[in-house]
Amino acid sequence: MIDKIFFNFTRFSALLILIIVAWIFTVLFNHSLEAMNTFGLDFITKDEWAPNLDKFGTQAAILGSIISTFLAMLLAVPVAIGVAIFLSEIAHPKIKGLFGVSVELLAAIPSVIYGMWGLFFFVPIIRDIFGGLGIGLLAAGIILAIMILPFMAAVTRDAMNTTPDILKESAYALGGTQWDVIKDIIIPYAKAGIIGSLILALGRAIGETMAVTFVMGNVHHVPKSILDPTTSIPVTLANEFTEADSSLYFSSLFGLALTLLIMSFVVIAIAKFYFLRKARRA
Amino acid sequence: MASIIDIKEECALHVRDFEFTYKGAESPSLKKITMPIAKHSITALIGPSGCGKTTLLRSFNRMHDLYPGNSYAGEIEFEGRNILGPKEDLIHLRTKIGMIFQKPTAFPMSIFDNVAYGLRLQGIKNKTELKDRVEKALQDAAIWKEVGDRLKNDANGLSGGQQQRLCIARAIAVEPEVLLFDEPTSALDPISTQGIERLVIELKERVSIIIVTHNMQQAARVSDYTGFMYLGELIELGETEKLFVTPKEKLTQEYITGKFG
Amino acid sequence: MTAVQKRVVINKIALALSTISALIALGFLFWILGVLVMKGVSALNWNIFIFEGAPPGYDESGLKHALVGQAILIGMATAIGVPVGILAGTYLSEYGKNSKLAHTIRDISDIMMSAPSIVIGAFVYAVVVMPMGHFSAWAGAIALGIIMIPIILRTTDDMLQLVPGELREAAFALGAPKYKVILSVVYRGAKAGILTGVLLGIARVGGETAPLLFTSFNDNFFTTNLNEAMPSLTVTMFNYATSPYEDWQQLGWAAAFILSMFILGLNILGRVILFAGKKRK
Numbered sequence: 022m023i024d025k026i027f028f029n030f031t032r033f034s035a036l037l038i039l040i041i042v043a044w045i046f047t048v049l050f051n052h053s054l055e056a057m058n059t060f061g062l063d064f065i066t067k068d069e070w071a072p073n074l075d076k077f078g079t080q081a082a083i084l085g086s087i088i089s090t091f092l093a094m095l096l097a098v099p100v101a102i103g104v105a106i107f108l109s110e111i112a113h114p115k116i117k118g119l120f121g122v123s124v125e126l127l128a129a130i131p132s133v134i135y136g137m138w139g140l141f142f143f144v145p146i147i148r149d150i151f152g153g154l155g156i157g158l159l160a161a162g163i164i165l166a167i168m169i170l171p172f173m174a175a176v177t178r179d180a181m182n183t184t185p186d187i188l189k190e191s192a193y194a195l196g197g198t199q200w201d202v203i204k205d206i207i208i209p210y211a212k213a214g215i216i217g218s219l220i221l222a223l224g225r226a227i228g229e230t231m232a233v234t235f236v237m238g239n240v241h242h243v244p245k246s247i248l249d250p251t252t253s254i255p256v257t258l259a260n261e262f263t264e265a266d267s268s269l270y271f272s273s274l275f276g277l278a279l280t281l282l283i284m285s286f287v288v289i290a291i292a293k294f295y296f297l298r299k300a301r302r303a
Numbered sequence: 304m305a306s307i308i309d310i311k312e313e314c315a316l317h318v319r320d321f322e323f324t325y326k327g328a329e330s331p332s333l334k335k336i337t338m339p340i341a342k343h344s345i346t347a348l349i350g351p352s353g354c355g356k357t358t359l360l361r362s363f364n365r366m367h368d369l370y371p372g373n374s375y376a377g378e379i380e381f382e383g384r385n386i387l388g389p390k391e392d393l394i395h396l397r398t399k400i401g402m403i404f405q406k407p408t409a410f411p412m413s414i415f416d417n418v419a420y421g422l423r424l425q426g427i428k429n430k431t432e433l434k435d436r437v438e439k440a441l442q443d444a445a446i447w448k449e450v451g452d453r454l455k456n457d458a459n460g461l462s463g464g465q466q467q468r469l470c471i472a473r474a475i476a477v478e479p480e481v482l483l484f485d486e487p488t489s490a491l492d493p494i495s496t497q498g499i500e501r502l503v504i505e506l507k508e509r510v511s512i513i514i515v516t517h518n519m520q521q522a523a524r525v526s527d528y529t530g531f532m533y534l535g536e537l538i539e540l541g542e543t544e545k546l547f548v549t550p551k552e553k554l555t556q557e558y559i560t561g562k563f564g
Numbered sequence: 565m566t567a568v569q570k571r572v573v574i575n576k577i578a579l580a581l582s583t584i585s586a587l588i589a590l591g592f593l594f595w596i597l598g599v600l601v602m603k604g605v606s607a608l609n610w611n612i613f614i615f616e617g618a619p620p621g622y623d624e625s626g627l628k629h630a631l632v633g634q635a636i637l638i639g640m641a642t643a644i645g646v647p648v649g650i651l652a653g654t655y656l657s658e659y660g661k662n663s664k665l666a667h668t669i670r671d672i673s674d675i676m677m678s679a680p681s682i683v684i685g686a687f688v689y690a691v692v693v694m695p696m697g698h699f700s701a702w703a704g705a706i707a708l709g710i711i712m713i714p715i716i717l718r719t720t721d722d723m724l725q726l727v728p729g730e731l732r733e734a735a736f737a738l739g740a741p742k743y744k745v746i747l748s749v750v751y752r753g754a755k756a757g758i759l760t761g762v763l764l765g766i767a768r769v770g771g772e773t774a775p776l777l778f779t780s781f782n783d784n785f786f787t788t789n790l791n792e793a794m795p796s797l798t799v800t801m802f803n804y805a806t807s808p809y810e811d812w813q814q815l816g817w818a819a820a821f822i823l824s825m826f827i828l829g830l831n832i833l834g835r836v837i838l839f840a841g842k843k844r845k
Contacts, residue, residue: 023741023743024741024742024743027742027743027746028655028659028742028743030651031651031652031654031655031658031659032655032659032660033651034647034648034649034651034652034654034655035651035652035655035656035660035665035666035669035717036669037648037652037713038652038669038672038673038676038713038714038717039668039669039672041676041710041713042672042676044687044691045683045684045687048687048690048691049683049686049687049690052690099585100585100588100589101589102585103581103582103583103584103585103586103589104582104585104586104589106582107582107583107585107586108586111579111582111583112586113371114371120586120590122835123593124589124593125831126828126831126832127593127597129767129768129771129827129828129831130596130597130600130771130824130827130828131770131771131772131773131798131820131823131824131827132771132773133771133773133798133801133802133820134596134600134801134820134823134824135596136802137801137805137816137817137820138595138596138599138600140805140806141599141805141813142595142599167592167593167596170589170592170593171589171593174589185408187404187405187406187408188408188410189369190366190369190402190404190408191402191404191408191410191470192410192420193366193369193397194364194366194397194401194402194474195397195398195401195420195421195424195473195474195477196394196395196397196398196421196424196425196477196568197394197424198394198571198572198574198575199575199578199579200571200574200575200578200579201424201571201575203578204578205410205412205420206410206411209410209411209412210411212411221678224678225678227680228678228679228680228681228682228683229680230680230681230682230773230774231773231774231798231802234802235805235806255680255682255774258682258685258686258774259682259774259777262685262686262689262777262778263777263778263781274686275686275690278682278683278686278687281680281682281683282679282680282683285678285679285680285683286675286679289675289678289679290675293671293674293675294671394568394571394572395568424567424568424571425567425568426566426567426568426570427567
């Protein structure tokens with residue numbers, strides 16, 4: 022009797038996850054219907070965002086999300102791979118442990134703090150070097166890169182560490198140098214895991230709000246250069262959700278939220294179910 | 304107290320008062336080991352788990368240097384020099400002293416690339432030369448017949464026994480002087496084991512071989528000399544036939560008759 | 565230069581580059597940490613804990629409202645996320661095991677763990693804030709709770725699976741019903757791991773800002789009314805930092821410092837517990 026109740030409790034809790042996810046999709050979809058019906062494809066292909074005229078085109082936000090994430094990956098991936106190599110192959114065991122833990126702790130620092138740092142300390146530097154306002158895609162990309170770096174390095178290192186010692190030793194036994202072993206053995210062996218980790222970091226970067234909200238500018242124009250202020254999906258949501266005053270405005274924001282959710286869902290699913298699963302099987 | 308015979312042949316390696324200490328350990332794991340390794344013959348190292356036989360084997364190509372903090376003392380003479388010296392070129396040393404591991408270690412690449420790996424590391428780029436030497440190594444490792452027509456396939460698709468012979472081909476392709484075998488058949492079925500043992504015997508024409516094994520019958524079947532190790536010491540080194548029939552040391556006697564192990 | 569010499573040189577260059585990238589990463593991160601500590605510590609004083617928010621220019625302004633609000637929000641989120649997460653993890657490890665349903669739940673939950681938290685905020689806005697007609701602590705706590713569930717679920721599932729099967733069998737052999745085996749044997753065996761998961765889960769949602777922006781919203785004054793907008797450290801930090809007032813920005817840094825210490829503390833505590841638990845075994 023109690024057994025049965027306990028079982029049902031646990032099963033309901035587990036099913037609740039599926040229910041919540043389905044509910045999130047349904048709610049976001051229903052609320053964005055108005056915008057989709059009103060604008061059709063214009064919703065994603067136009068960048069005119071004029072709440073006072075009830076015109077909502079999200080192209081700038083979508084492009085802003087994609088470009089800032091792309092910039093962040095471009096900057097973070099090589100450094101993260103370097104850090105991962107350093108942590109798994111080069112560093113002295115003691116440094117490995119210490120550095121490894123601090124990288125993981127840094128990954129836990131709230132992203133809003135990265136954003137604050139970016140606004141007060143990094144944007145002025147960009148302004149000094151490149152001129153302009155300092156805020157925009159470049160600042161967002163760099164701060165996003167710094168923010169995802171610890172996570173990316175930690176998971177990439179974990180993927181590299183799955184290479185069996187005996188395989189590495191075999192390559193050393195043939196007269197390989199450390200770099201030979203890294204590029205010929207570790208990276209090919211852990212390839213799926215490394216790619217999966219990088220894509221997973223990408224999935225997180227797309228949805229990251231607070232690190233970029235400070236420095237993006239929230240201007241709904243497709244920028245001419247990466248130095249111009251623009252916006253991204255999370256930035257638009259963070260800035261405008263509490264200001265929306267018409268149902269079409271709200272509906273457009275929900276449409277953006279749904280777009281963001283689908284984008285990150287797809288990216289994360291590819292990372293987890295294609296690459297990381299393949300890595301685990303190997 | 305140890306009983307070490309003098310060997311008739313020339314020495315490939317000569318170990319003298321060798322000691323090895325793992326990082327952070329208080330006492331050495333290998334104590335005052337002195338032993339000659341005969342050229343073009345097979346020397347087996349036997350003894351119970353933890354006796355130090357693998358530790359000794361991994362000292363010959365300085366595998367322990369991959370992990371910081373380990374230390375050597377004494378001397379291992381190879382080609383007229385002490386390879387424990389600080390100036391020893393480990394990359395060169397390891398191309399002269401190859402190694403085969405407990406488990407097959409096919410690299411994540413094609414069969415051809417696996418065997419060509421060591422050759423390419425030495426800077427051989429000429430396609431015909433690579434092709435010839437890969438083919439010869441595969442033939443010498445008695446696996447050419449099985450894989451000759453699918454060299455482009457992923458090496459991880461081969462069976463365990465095939466992979467182990469592939470690893471042997473990879474090791475002999477660079478023409479080493481010495482080959483170290485670390486329990487090479489412990490992950491294999493009896494038929495594959497037989498194939499590897501036959502191969503090891505054939506190879507001694509060209510290289511000097513040291514084989515660590517937990518299997519006394521294997522040592523008896525393949526080796527010319529056998530060393531028995533216990534608690535980090537070399538208790539006895541003798542001709543294999545004599546050691547297994549009339550051991551000089553009581554400990555050896557007890558081990559080969561199964562009183563402990 | 566021979567091929568081998570060339571390899572040795574390339575090796576040195578590659579290793580140097582990789583070390584340099586580690587130093588670059590470390591440099592940036594220390595820069596951020598340094599700023600956080602310098603700005604945060606210099607902004608710390610007792611007033612922060614005594615006074616609530618005030619208009620810019622007032623001496624008697626603090627973060628009491630945000631500290632208490634943060635504690636209330638995290639407490640409520642924990643009360644929502646932890647039981648659901650643990651029960652769901654229990655289902656996966658003890659009942660669902662390798663069934664298709666269990667795997668589907670694991671997969672979906674794993675994706676949710678990395679899903680954008682601002683989207684959860686939008687969802688809660690639609691299902692809680694809109695029907696209620698106003699922002700509330702409830703809405704914020706529900707959003708954080710939803711974010712917490714997958715984290716707790718995952719660690720519970722993992723930790724329960726580490727409990728050896730013999731332990732369960734031994735308890736079953738004594739005639740205990742399954743729920744008792746789970747409650748008294750399995751949970752006890754996985755105690756340290758689950759506790760660590762809970763702490764890490766709290767640390768994770770404690771740093772969330774985005775899902776609170778339009779659920780619990782913010783308030784510059786002290787409140788314990790759960791039906792009203794509730795201040796939090798993170799949203800306060802955001803508002804203060806983006807304000808043009810120097811003294812508000814100062815308070816923002818103080819909030820950032822306090823929050824980071826709290827989160828780092830939880831992370832370290834979680835690791836220590838897990839490590840101590842492992843050592844005992």
